[in-house]
Amino acid sequence: MNNFKFSTRSKNNLSGIHPDLIRLAELALELTPRDFIITEGLRTVERQRQLVKEGKSKTMNSAHISGHALDMVPCSPVSWNRKDFEPVVDAFQRAANHLGILIECGHNWSSFPDSPHIQLHRKEYGY
Secondary structure, three states: OOOOOOOHHHHHHHOOOOHHHHHHHHHHHHHOOOOEEEEEOOOOHHHHHHHHHOOOOOOOOOOOOOOOEEEEEEOOOOOOOHHHHHHHHHHHHHHHHHHOOOEEEHHHOOOOOOOOEEEEOHHHHOO
């Protein structure tokens, strides 16, 4: 057990996303050996369009638009190193198994790896 708590910024970034994803993030924070922050949750179509234009996303069919995805990053210190995401992604996967929630982790995608991205399973949640 750790003493990690979500900052006000992370809590604000959880606003508007699916309640199962909030529960998942909260449990993952309890389970992780590495602190993390929520950098983004719900997105507008305009924000998604900008990310596609910048090459930071590949689709306008993002789960962020419907509130079914979040982005996180390991912190203390903040790291964008792919390896540093592994304990956090593992905590999300363990939390999902514990809660019986199906998820997809962008860290595991081969065509466009997106380590910060966690989304509820599309078929299960019907979005």
